[in-house]
Amino acid sequence: AVQMLESGGGSVQDGGSLRLSCSTSGFSFDAADMGWYRQAPGKACELVSRIGRDGTIWYSESVKGRFTISQDHAENTIGLQMSSLKSEDTAVYYCAADDQNQLGLGGLKCKRFFPPNYWGRGTQVTVSS
Numbered sequence: 001a002v003q004m005l006e007s008g009g010g011s012v013q014d015g016g017s018l019r020l021s022c023s024t025s026g027f028s029f030d031a032a033d034m035g036w037y038r039q040a041p042g043k044a045c046e047l048v049s050r051i052g053r054d055g056t057i058w059y060s061e062s063v064k065g066r067f068t069i070s071q072d073h074a075e076n077t078i079g080l081q082m083s084s085l086k087s088e089d090t091a092v093y094y095c096a097a098d099d100q101n102q103l104g105l106g107g108l109k110c111k112r113f114f115p116p117n118y119w120g121r122g123t124q125v126t127v128s129s
Contacts (some may be wrong), residue, residue, distance in 0.1 A: 001026050002024075002025070002026035002027050002118050003023075003024065003025045003026055004022055004023075004024050004095055004096075004097065004118055004119065004120035004121075005022065005023050005024075005120060005121070006020060006021070006022045006093065006094070006095050006120045006121065006122065006123040007020070007021050007022075007023075007123065008020040008021050008123065009093065009123030009124045009125050010124075010125070010126070011126040011127075011128065012085055012125075012126075012127055012128075013127070013128055013129070014085065014086060014087060014127060014128065014129045015084060015085065016085050016127070017081070017082060017083045017084075017085065018082045018085065018125060019079060019080070019081050019082065020036065020079060020080040020082065020093055020095075020123060020125075021077055021078075021079045021080075022036075022077060022078045022079070022095030022120055023075070023076065023077050024076045024077065024078070024095075024097065024118075025076060027097065027099050027118060028099050029073065029076040029097075030053075030073060031053055031099050032053060032097040032098060032099045032118075033050060033051075033052050033053050033097065033098050033099075033101065033102050033103050033115075033116070034050065034051050034071065034078050034095070034096070034097045034098075034103075035047060035048070035049055035050030035051065035058075035069070035078075035095070035096055035097075035103045035116075036048045036049050036050075036069065036078075036080045036093055036094065036095055036096070037093070037094045037096055037106065037110050038089075038091035038092065038093045038094070038110075038125075039091055039092050039094075039109070039110045040088075040090060040091040040092075043091075044106055044107065044108055044109075045094075045106045045107050045108065045109055045110035045112075045113075046060065046105070046106040047060060047103060047104065047105045047106050048060055048062075048063055048067065048080070048093070049063065049067055049069040049080060050069070050102075050103045051069055051071050051078065052102065057069060062088075063082075063089075066082065066083050066084045066085075067080060067081065067082050067083070068080070068081040068083075069081075078095060080093070082125070085125075085127045086127060087127050087128065087129050088127075089125060089127050090125060090126050090127050091124075091125060092110070092122040092123065092124050092125075093122065093123050093124075093125055094110050094111065094119055094120050094121075094122045094123075095119075095120040096116035096118060096119050096120070097116055097117075097118040098115040098116040098117050098118065099117070099118075100115070100117070101115035101116075101117075102115065103115055103116050104116070110122070
């Protein structure tokens with residue numbers, strides 16, 4: 001069975017840093033398109049960053065220069081280093097993967113659209129000013 005488990009969420013003050021990690025199993029990690037989505041209260045689910053199966057990295061404009069995505073093929077994990085956090089970064093963050101398609105840019109509600117076909121349970125990130 002596919003498992004994707006996020007860790008590292010929490011509460012920080014404006015300008016602080018957090019690192020999210022997602023451990024995965026049950027699918028071909030090396031062949032998957034992987035990334036992080038987030039959903040803030042009252043807002044749509046948006047793709048924050050992705051690593052393509054060819055290693056291409058993409059960031060949304062709202063996090064570019066502040067967030068860094070990483071991938072460990074030996075441990076089958078992906079990470080998201082978040083720096084210079086702002087209150088508008090407050091959201092539930094989900095790691096996601098798809099072993100057939102490129103990750104979509106988002107949808108109305110996380111975990112309710114495809115691709116991706118695999119989702120984590122989500123981890124809360126709260127940034128207070």
